[in-house]
Amino acid sequence: MFDADSSGIVGNIPLEVGNMSNILLFNVYGNNINGPIPGSNRFSSTIPSSLWSLTDILEIDLSSNSFIGNLPLEIGNLRAVVVLDVSRNHISGNIPATMSSIKTLQNLSLAHNKLMGSIPTSFGEMVSLMFLDFSQNMLTGVIPRSLESLLYLQNINFSYNRLQGEIPDGGIFKKFTAQSFLHNEALCGNPRLNVPPCDNQVKKSSTGKKLLLKCIIPIVVSTILIVAGIIILKVKKRKKIENTLERGLSTLGAPRRISYYELVQATNGFNESNLLGKGGFGSVYQGKLPDGDMIAVKVIDLHSDVKSKSFDTECNAMKNLRHRNLVKIISGCSNLDFKALVMEFMTNGSVDKWLYSHNYCLNFLQRLNIMIDVASALEYLHHGSSIPVVQCDLKPTNVLLDENMVAHVSDFGIAKLMDEGQSKTHTETLATIGYLAPEYGSSGIVSIKGDVYSYGIMLMEIFTGKKPTDDMFVAELSLITWIGGSLPNSIIKVLDSNLVQQNGEQIDDLLTYMSSIFGLAMNCCKDSPEARMNMVDVTASLMKIKTSVLGANRV
Template sequence: MNHLQNLKVLSFPMNNLTGSIPATIFNISSLLNISLSNNNLSGSLPMDMCYANPKLKELNLSSNHLSGKIPTGLGQCIKLQVISLAYNDFTGSIPNGIGNLVELQRLSLRNNSLTVNSLEGEIPFSLSQCRELRVLSLSFNQFTGGIPQAIGSLSDLENYILVIQIDRALSFSESSQWSTSYNSILMWRAPVPVTIIHKFRGSIPREIGNSSKLEEIYLGTNSLIGSLPSSIGTWLPDLEGLFIAGNEFSGIIPMSISNMSKLIKLDCIAQLLHWVIPTTLGRLKKLQRLHIAGNRLRGSIPNDLCHLKNLGYLHLSSNKLSGSIPSCFGDLPALQELFLDSNVLAFNIPTSLWSLRDLLVLNLSSNFLTGNLPPEVGNMKSITTLDLSKNLVSGYIPSRMGKLQNLITLSLSQNKLQGPIPVEFGDLVSLESLDLSQNNLSGTIPKSLEALIYLKYLNVSLNKLQGEIPNGGPFVKFTAESFMFNEALCGAPHFQVMACDKNNRTQSWKTKSFILKYILLPVGSTVTLVVFIVLWIRRRDNMEIPTPIDSWLPGTHEKISHQQLLYATNDFGEDNLIGKGSQGMVYKGVLSNGLTVATKVFNLEFQGALRSFDSECEVMQGIRHRNLVRIITCCSNLDFKALVLEYMPNGSLEKWLYSHNYFLDLIQRLNIMIDVASALEYLHHDCSTLVVHCDLKPSNVLLDDDMVAHVADFGIAKLLTKTESMQQTKTLGTIGYMAPEHGLDGIVSTKSDVYSYGILLMEVFSRKKPMDEMFTGDLTLKTWVESLSNSVIQVVDAIY
């Protein structure tokens, strides 16, 4: 190739190239860019690779199988701006000559979990001469020594952030535990493998005060001791994130932290901090996360925290806080998680808490809270976890709790509650765990609980319950442990309770009928007829309740019948049709228990429809989130496949963006995109098996009554194991939303979804589709937005 003397760009990424890189390539003096990443190239690089190529600006050989040492002559390519040799098998040290690359902006030598890089030695001091360096990525290597102090002066954080990524801890000597000149470094450490014992140790030095432009500090899971510097808030006024969890800090929370006016996240979990929560924390107007659980904090919770109107996550668990819960917590509109468990809080639970309509998790367990549960508990429409266990709450359980249809976990155990279990608990359609044990509850276990198709855990032991234990729905899986030490329960033998005496019940009924017959014959006849009709209707309804799909794969679990779906959708009538596509139709329907649903009927004549049905079943069987459309049940025959889904009354995001009689304001659009991001975060990070959606677009984002967004349609989704970071597929998503690597090579990963999310984000705020006719040639939605980055007003939808 050395005869191509005018060649400027050599780019063959993401192919299947094998063998070694010809040395003649590096003799082409006109080359500015060499990009051969994501291939199967092997061999080593010539030591004098830059001798004939001084103009080279970008060298990207990442994700291959290159080995040997990094060429010592690399420093002769003095125009280099980007070097990426990551994900290879290089050995040896970083050449000192790299310090000659004064225009270098990005240096990536990191590796991944598939192989282990063997770069070693110390990080060269000469790197500090690369004054333009923005990103230095050295993850998963075997470097020793300290981080050179001079690196801290490489960048002005007001304009750039220099990210040092070192996943394995460096060995620091006792005399140099800290480098003290990181004025502009965003310091962070990924979790260290358990086999690595080197961690930062000692105390935080006063010299950190010289780093006044730091934005975030991550010091979690180390062996740091001592107290937090009293002036830390004065030293670091621009700090946005302070993460010191998992150390052994003691003393008090410094009052000076209130000077960090830009602070968004404060994480001091699991320390030895004591004294009280400073009232001055109420001055941190931008604070969104306050995690100071697992300390030894005493005193009351200051009302000053109610000034934090942006606070979304408040974790004060496992301290020694006393007094009452501030009633003004009900005035925190952004609050999504509130953990006050394992303290010594007392008095009544403020009624204002029940007005937090966006609250997802409320944990007040293991305190001394008293009073009754008011009907207003039913106002928390978004709540997914409610734990009031191990308190002194008394009175009756309000029936309006049955309105909490997003509730997944409910624990009211070890209180002083009395009266019956509300029949309305049968309406808690999302419930997976219910603990009512160790109270004074009486009456029977409502048969309506048989309708809780997701219920996996039930505990009503140590109460005063009586009567027959239901035996349908989830009760089939429950054992005797769920019902121990009650007054007079009866039922099936596997519950280890006495059998229900059907003869006595029959005799009692005959006695009552005899009395009615001879005393009040006309009234008795009417009452008897009504009773039999009601019992017959209830029995029919209970038989028609759809059964769960928690752990099924298609064809292995009982499902709703085709006849029931015909009845629910008026024979799949045109008036019930709410959506259609190549794979099938979606109909609105009402089940026999009154639940409004959306039924997705697959067109089995369409190639891939059956695979799409199976994929949705596999993906959705183990995931639950408020921002995902839930599958309620399914119908599967040889010639008919349908999924019964949550009904979303407000339709799709696409309808709200492009229909003339619908309108979304700026805040609504922002909230919708936050909801979609929450769904992706759950799929990518919180599921036992990582889920890649693969087809994120406006028509797959549905809106409920409260305009909360739910991601739908997992027909082409992929499941990745913990050892997989990507997967190859022949199934493509939607043009315009697919990541380049998905469209070109069928490679999908979480990054594919993030790319689609970025396109969706731009579309939502600009109201321009990625395939809009204005985008031709090299102009795309992405490049158009980027070109107007200095004039955002031209990007944002004109209707604002």
């Protein structure tokens, strides 16, 4: 992938870029490139035909540069492209009809160029189109009625052209407004689009009425233009945000494209029977794709700006992360009214379910393995990724188990990306009560040491079967002080009764291991962030305990 969004590039792109034959994304949005793009063909200031031979590329963003020339017929070779944006350049000539062969294209913007001629009728065959922007060109002719058949089309903009004739009013065109057709030469159609009826016959009227119209029309038109201008600015701002999200989602891993309609079908219309659970930022549904793959769909609640922002946060947090103990994001779906993350489905549900349901029970080694998996995930987030990531909301409900009982940390809706060299920042978003570190709860200070504290709480919880918010913890008694008071000789009093029953005669050996584990948990939950262990040492310590357990061959 080549992503140089708004990087201040001037002049030519290096010759080596032309050798990247397997590139999936090419983004030079918002630069000042006015020389040739390298490749087998070199046309100064034009887009070379070699670019259109990249048949597997998913996204091309050449917007806001100074490219000239025509769009070639070979553009139809882009069999996999989803986003094509060459807006805000100096492209001229006609729109090639061969573009209609790109059945995968969802977002097409040719706005702010010098394109002429008519809109090809064959564009009605581009069945995946969702966003279409031809505004600010010199297009002539009529708007093809064939576009009425594009079922997924959500937004069009044909404003500021020289289009004529009747605006289609069937299919998806019924939901479009006047803002999509402003300032054209002679469009006509439905009065709601602020254009005259096509069969309009102007009747003669009295001099008085004409005078009245001459006074009223300029006022009305001016008002409409002002309102339309405000609406267009808001729509463009929101569209820019969504395009940013789409570019972020395209780097979340394997570039699998899943549409909103596929998600509706996979979840039976987001049926209650498919609901896996509800969290602070939305609902999670189980789904099944046509190829049989099971998925989990996290639908973001858009009624709150904070919750909506969590979608962007989770995308930014997850797009560059790869680890066996993190839940994999398969794809994303984002439009004006719907945002969702598509994740791999975890067959065995959450750790919370296994701890507190009568139908499930974890043995000692399973609990130890789960906490090693979680420690490995946090070690990677804190020390293994290019930018440290603070998960901010670690708890049993956010740790999911696959079919092999391997643990995966999920839910990065309030995660924080630490700038390079930065150890902490501030936030107004609080994690779950009981698991958050003292400095986080009192001052909103976020650091990787806050995750260490939450991990220590969860480590105590998984071996005691007691939540930190249990009714027994009142006044001065907390999960930490309860565990601390049991060390080193009363551990059996705080241990999960299921573990005591499972181990029977071997309980003494188990208590020895638990003394080390609870001691480790206490070191994670020190009041001072600086005094807490780091996750590298935590993982190493737990692995050492596991080696002793397996060596003794008693569990």
